[in-house]
Amino acid sequence: MVSIKDIAKRAGVSISTVSYALNGNDKVTKETAAKILQAAEELNYVPHAAARLLKTKKSNMIGIFLTDFEGNFYGNLLQGVKEYVSSKGYDLLVCSGPQSRRLISERMIDGAIILDATFSDEELLQYANNGHKAVVLDRELQHPHINQVLLDNKAGATLAIEHLIEQGHDNIYAVSGPAGSYDALQRLRAVHQAIERVPGLTFTVLPGDFTKSSGEAAAQRIAAEYTRPAAVFCLNDEMAIGVYRYIRTHTDLVIGKHIHLVGFDNTELAQFIEPRLTTIDYSMPKWGALASEQLIKMLGGEPVENERIYVTLVQGASVTAATGT
Amino acid sequence: MVSIKDIAKRAGVSISTVSYALNGNDKVTKETAAKILQAAEELNYVPHAAARLLKTKKSNMIGIFLTDFEGNFYGNLLQGVKEYVSSKGYDLLVCSGPQSRRLISERMIDGAIILDATFSDEELLQYANNGHKAVVLDRELQHPHINQVLLDNKAGATLAIEHLIEQGHDNIYAVSGPAGSYDALQRLRAVHQAIERVPGLTFTVLPGDFTKSSGEAAAQRIAAEYTRPAAVFCLNDEMAIGVYRYIRTHTDLVIGKHIHLVGFDNTELAQFIEPRLTTIDYSMPKWGALASEQLIKMLGGEPVENERIYVTLVQGASVTAATGT
DNA sequence: TTGTAGGCGTTATCAC
DNA sequence: GTGATAACGCCTACAA
Numbered sequence: 224m225v226s227i228k229d230i231a232k233r234a235g236v237s238i239s240t241v242s243y244a245l246n247g248n249d250k251v252t253k254e255t256a257a258k259i260l261q262a263a264e265e266l267n268y269v270p271h272a273a274a275r276l277l278k279t280k281k282s283n284m285i286g287i288f289l290t291d292f293e294g295n296f297y298g299n300l301l302q303g304v305k306e307y308v309s310s311k312g313y314d315l316l317v318c319s320g321p322q323s324r325r326l327i328s329e330r331m332i333d334g335a336i337i338l339d340a341t342f343s344d345e346e347l348l349q350y351a352n353n354g355h356k357a358v359v360l361d362r363e364l365q366h367p368h369i370n371q372v373l374l375d376n377k378a379g380a381t382l383a384i385e386h387l388i389e390q391g392h393d394n395i396y397a398v399s400g401p402a403g404s405y406d407a408l409q410r411l412r413a414v415h416q417a418i419e420r421v422p423g424l425t426f427t428v429l430p431g432d433f434t435k436s437s438g439e440a441a442a443q444r445i446a447a448e449y450t451r452p453a454a455v456f457c458l459n460d461e462m463a464i465g466v467y468r469y470i471r472t473h474t475d476l477v478i479g480k481h482i483h484l485v486g487f488d489n490t491e492l493a494q495f496i497e498p499r500l501t502t503i504d505y506s507m508p509k510w511g512a513l514a515s516e517q518l519i520k521m522l523g524g525e526p527v528e529n530e531r532i533y534v535t536l537v538q539g540a541s542v543t544a545a546t547g548t
Numbered sequence: 549m550v551s552i553k554d555i556a557k558r559a560g561v562s563i564s565t566v567s568y569a570l571n572g573n574d575k576v577t578k579e580t581a582a583k584i585l586q587a588a589e590e591l592n593y594v595p596h597a598a599a600r601l602l603k604t605k606k607s608n609m610i611g612i613f614l615t616d617f618e619g620n621f622y623g624n625l626l627q628g629v630k631e632y633v634s635s636k637g638y639d640l641l642v643c644s645g646p647q648s649r650r651l652i653s654e655r656m657i658d659g660a661i662i663l664d665a666t667f668s669d670e671e672l673l674q675y676a677n678n679g680h681k682a683v684v685l686d687r688e689l690q691h692p693h694i695n696q697v698l699l700d701n702k703a704g705a706t707l708a709i710e711h712l713i714e715q716g717h718d719n720i721y722a723v724s725g726p727a728g729s730y731d732a733l734q735r736l737r738a739v740h741q742a743i744e745r746v747p748g749l750t751f752t753v754l755p756g757d758f759t760k761s762s763g764e765a766a767a768q769r770i771a772a773e774y775t776r777p778a779a780v781f782c783l784n785d786e787m788a789i790g791v792y793r794y795i796r797t798h799t800d801l802v803i804g805k806h807i808h809l810v811g812f813d814n815t816e817l818a819q820f821i822e823p824r825l826t827t828i829d830y831s832m833p834k835w836g837a838l839a840s841e842q843l844i845k846m847l848g849g850e851p852v853e854n855e856r857i858y859v860t861l862v863q864g865a866s867v868t869a870a871t872g873t
Numbered sequence: 874t875t876g877t878a879g880g881c882g883t884t885a886t887c888a889c
Numbered sequence: 890g891t892g893a894t895a896a897c898g899c900c901t902a903c904a905a
Contacts, residue, residue, distance in 0.1 A: 236876085
């Protein structure tokens with residue numbers, strides 16, 4: 224592998240001159256610089272990132288940590304992150320799994336974006352204490368080196384429940400999320416608040432874990448005890464899809480008539496399914512872009528405030544007005 | 549940041565002894581090793597990856613390069629790769645965009661998996677000539693440092709067309725893929741071969757680029773010239789979804805009756821859409837796992853052969869038998 | 874303007 | 890068994 228030493232030899236100068244020339248330092252004359260650049264070109268020199276990192280302590284890479292690679296849930300988020308960070312001269316590494324965390328502690332990346340419930344708060348705080356910067360998308364964590372960019376789960380869940388109530392529904396189910404999920408917890412809490420505001424509702428919480436199959440299980444339960452139209456708020460679209468699948472294949476009930484359904488995330492599938500799923504929408508790319516903006520500001524030592532991503536309700540035919548009582 | 553030097557000082561030994569102890573070399577006595585490990589623990593030492601890499605020339609990271617992060621097309625592939633490589637002690641970095649290529653040339657990763665048409669063959673060969681190992685999923689490239697794991701596009705496209713013909717269709721369209729795509733080229737070539745084998749078919753190729761909107765454009769064209777049932781083979785599911793969307797929202801034609809549709813990839817959406825899309829299926833995780841297996845073998849200096857991923861036809865109601873002539 | 878030298882955190886080769 | 894010491898490739902005062 225060719226190093227600056229080789230190119231120094233070929234250009235007949237010292238390695239420091241090469242380094243200067245390569246980094247565009249104007250201490251070196253145009254002629255020698257040209258000579259050096261040419262030599263570098265001829266040898267097709269590429270710098271060794273590790274060596275530079277060792278010295279400069281800056282990798283110009285940022286990492287985003289996801290629970291897994293499944294679903295196209297994250298595609299737009301990643302796109303948002305990538306575009307922003309590369310406009311700032313950073314590279315993006317997408318990471319998943321416990322092993323890849325060494326990228327943080329071993330200083331391969333300059334900062335991290337976390338959307339991965341398998342990180343514990345303690346672990347993250349530990350990294351922060353060791354000087355690593357991060358922005359978290361899935362929890363609240365107070366630390367000078369940690370910034371938050373969170374979904375407005377409360378608003379979303381409230382919109383969902385209020386929409387069902389406005390449509391005249393009074394037999395309401397919520398399908399919850401996995402135990403460790405911050406988003407699920409926030410949403411469920413808001414659901415309870417919205418429900419309690421209106422007297423006379425029948426309300427049931429069914430367990431769920433954000434997977435299709437848990438949606439199916441919930442649908443089975445709902446179908447089994449069906450006596451009158453039910454309104455179901457699944458805490459994410461994935462589970463709502465599970466409900467669709469079960470209701471359609473195992474019952475004679477009809478979504479949008481007997482079962483009224485609301486999801487959360489506005490995934491691609493939600494838009495294509497028939498009838499279209501009523502759900503909570505927000506901008507994934509914006510979420511990603513904002514998160515990376517915050518992170519890069521932190522890396523530059525700028526002060527940042529915690530941010531929030533706003534949500535809206537998109538209506539589909541999966542919810543219609545209740546007919547009489 | 550604490551380095552082995554610090555821990556050497558605290559344990560009252562030399563840095564080389566520390567290094568030995570940390571790497572589990574049995575040249576050092578149990579007692580000193582224990583003392584050193586404890587000191588490292590107390591200082592909560594973490595090794596600096598860049599320094600190690602500089603010395604050992606092994607990062608234990610492999611990179612997979614994708615054109616973009618969109619769609620959940622790659623989720624299962626990535627899962628397959630990740631599981632395999634982490635079982636072998638490697639980390640996976642998911643990369644996209646021109647900038648991230650420096651990970652290869654700057655030796656941050658030990659090897660690369662390429663599924664990104666924006667890499668040119670020349671560029672890849674250049675990397676290979678510089679000693680970098682790669683397995684390619686989207687082209688044929690002969691080089692001792694490059695291995696191929698390709699889809700059996702020919703079989704897939706042939707299955708698709710033959711299925712349409714068997715169902716009695718004789719008015720056949722193919723919606724092609726983007727210009728640079730190896731997969732698209734292979735599929736289209738096989739389509740032509742299958743078509744030519746049967747005399748008396750009406751056959752039209754429509755331009756496409758693997759996006760939904762190009763599918764919609766094709767559907768528009770097909771609907772405009774509609775006189776009798778048409779059988780359409782979209783070279784991927786994404787475009788087939790576009791066809792659905794256009795046909796459903798802009799025409800009175802019915803998929804599975806007037807328009808018979810086949811896709812390629814068996815994406816999640818294809819399974820949920822009504823009527824279910826007939827498409828070509830293959831195992832994404834297996835593709836990923838096989839690719840990484842080949843790569844890791846290459847890294848270990850083992851010889852490898854090019855591999856192929858087999859495909860099958862899955863039938864949905866988007867294609868039914870032609871009714872009379 | 875250019876060269877010398879030291880150091881970044883490791884590993885590895887020697888002596889002791 | 891343990892400890893100096895020289896790399897690895899690059900950057901950067903400081904000297905010349």
